Amino acid sequence: xxxxxxxxxxxxxxxxxxxxxxxxxxxxxxxxxxxxxxxxxxxxxxxxxxxxxxxxxxxxxxxxxxxxxxxxxxxxxxxxxxxxxxxxxxxxxxxxxxxxxxxxxxxxxxxxxxxxxxxxxxxxxxxxxxxxxxxxxxxxxxxxxxxxxxxxxxxxxxxxxxxxxxxxxxxxxxxxxxxxxxxxxxxxxxxxxx
Amino acid sequence: xxxxxxxxxxxxxxxxxxxxxxxxxxxxxxxxxxxxxxxxxxxxxxxxxxxxxxxxxxxxxxxxxxxxxxxxxxxxxxxxxxxxxxxxxxxxxxxxxxxxxxxxxxxxxxxxxxxxxxxxxxxxxxxxxxxxxxxxxxxxxxxxxxxxxxxxxxxxxxxxxxxxxxxxxxxxxxxxxxxxxxxxxxxxxxxxxx
DNA sequence: GTCTCTCCATACGGTTCCGTATGGAGGTGG
DNA sequence: CCACCTCCATACGGAACCGTATGGAGAGAC
Numbered sequence: 226x227x228x229x230x231x232x233x234x235x236x237x238x239x240x241x242x243x244x245x246x247x248x249x250x251x252x253x254x255x256x257x258x259x260x261x262x263x264x265x266x267x268x269x270x271x272x273x274x275x276x277x278x279x280x281x282x283x284x285x286x287x288x289x290x291x292x293x294x295x296x297x298x299x300x301x302x303x304x305x306x307x308x309x310x311x312x313x314x315x316x317x318x319x320x321x322x323x324x325x326x327x328x329x330x331x332x333x334x335x336x337x338x339x340x341x342x343x344x345x346x347x348x349x350x351x352x353x354x355x356x357x358x359x360x361x362x363x364x365x366x367x368x369x370x371x372x373x374x375x376x377x378x379x380x381x382x383x384x385x386x387x388x389x390x391x392x393x394x395x396x397x398x399x400x401x402x403x404x405x406x407x408x409x410x411x412x413x414x415x416x417x418x419x
Numbered sequence: 420x421x422x423x424x425x426x427x428x429x430x431x432x433x434x435x436x437x438x439x440x441x442x443x444x445x446x447x448x449x450x451x452x453x454x455x456x457x458x459x460x461x462x463x464x465x466x467x468x469x470x471x472x473x474x475x476x477x478x479x480x481x482x483x484x485x486x487x488x489x490x491x492x493x494x495x496x497x498x499x500x501x502x503x504x505x506x507x508x509x510x511x512x513x514x515x516x517x518x519x520x521x522x523x524x525x526x527x528x529x530x531x532x533x534x535x536x537x538x539x540x541x542x543x544x545x546x547x548x549x550x551x552x553x554x555x556x557x558x559x560x561x562x563x564x565x566x567x568x569x570x571x572x573x574x575x576x577x578x579x580x581x582x583x584x585x586x587x588x589x590x591x592x593x594x595x596x597x598x599x600x601x602x603x604x605x606x607x608x609x610x611x612x613x
Numbered sequence: 614g615t616c617t618c619t620c621c622a623t624a625c626g627g628t629t630c631c632g633t634a635t636g637g638a639g640g641t642g643g
Numbered sequence: 644c645c646a647c648c649t650c651c652a653t654a655c656g657g658a659a660c661c662g663t664a665t666g667g668a669g670a671g672a673c
Contacts, residue, residue, distance in 0.1 A: 449629085449631090450630080451630065451631085452630090461632085465632070471631070471632090
């Protein structure tokens with residue numbers, strides 16, 4: 226863990242901060258513990274950054290790029306809206322990105338984190354809504370379903386990170402995601418009593 | 420705010436702790452700040468409690484009772500499963516309980532909070548699944564939809580607390596909840612292109 | 614070799630919290 | 644009225660941080 230590099234740059238600190246967010250949340254972005262992990266001291270940190278908040282904002286910019294921009298770029302290469310949505314769902318449920326997302330959302334009361342969360346929800350729901358509109362939903366319904374999908378995503382990663390026992394595995398997880406996708410993409414169903 | 424009561428009991432500290440969780444999260448459960456708010460000092464606290472964790476556990480027991488037991492008792496007085504589910508949705512979206520729920524979930528990495536979150540998700544999803552089963556869904560599908568509903572709830576309160584601008588108001592909120600409820604309670608819809 | 618500039622180590626003071634020790638203040642029983 | 648018991652105030656030591664000050668260590672310019 227204490228892999229000493231002869232000299233460090235700001236990017237090393239930013240990457241370490243993002244890793245720490247995934248493991249311990251915002252509290253993990255602490256100068257002295259990070260310095261220990263990087264095998265250096267605060268002297269190095271305060272050479273590259275003005276203060277802790279500057280590091281946090283750099284980490285959040287990196288998060289924007291990795292956790293929203295890159296994902297949407299990749300997914301957007303799919304040929305049609307249905308495939309794009311499907312690829313998006315696979316990408317955000319299958320990988321190990323959940324901890325960072327959950328911990329950041331949990332710290333959205335911090336003045337530097339709140340704008341990042343706003344940017345994320347805006348861009349992500351807009352992208353989903355655009356796909357739904359392309360699938361034939363009228364714009365208002367597309368917006369509602371996009372928000373619905375995003376809320377479900379947030380709750381899902383919350384459960385995955387905080388209470389993993391509550392989330393099914395394997396085939397049961399597949400069946401669960403099938404139920405969710407059918408509900409999100411299906412026709413506005415009439416009320417049913419089963 | 421500093422309403423001095425001549426003598427305090429454990430319940431005063433527990434209530435203050437739960438209020439602090441709603442406002443500032445787990446970090447708000449700090450002995451010295453709470454003492455200031457209650458117009459007393461740490462001397463009082465450490466008379467009634469062994470340490471900070473003891474206060475936290477008392478607050479979590481109080482949370483169990485207020486935020487799960489009481490709600491489910493009230494809702495269960497409704498005459499039929501559909502009405503119970505509807506009352507449950509109204510109860511959990513309309514009130515100001517969201518901040519406490521969100522802040523507690525955000526602190527589920529704490530060893531005392533994690534069991535409380537497990538208890539909550541277990542009891543709540545079991546209750547929802549029971550209503551869905553009574554509505555005619557087969558048990559496996561009822562479990563899936565209950566978890567789906569709970570994930571959506573978690574994401575929703577997360578958005579309400581952290582990024583309120585992202586959640587619609589008034590009539591738009593009604594329309595949104597209508598879409599959500601239709602999807603959660605509707606027939607397993609066939610895939611639609613609009 | 615020495616000068617200089619970049620980068621880091623160490624030491625310090627300040628803040629906020631936890632938990633302990635100890636000395637009361639104030640009501641209650643005898 | 645006095646001894647006691649419950650409850651609280653004050654003072655202290657310790658831990659984990661942040662940010663600053665200052666003295667180098669190392670590498671390139673010349």
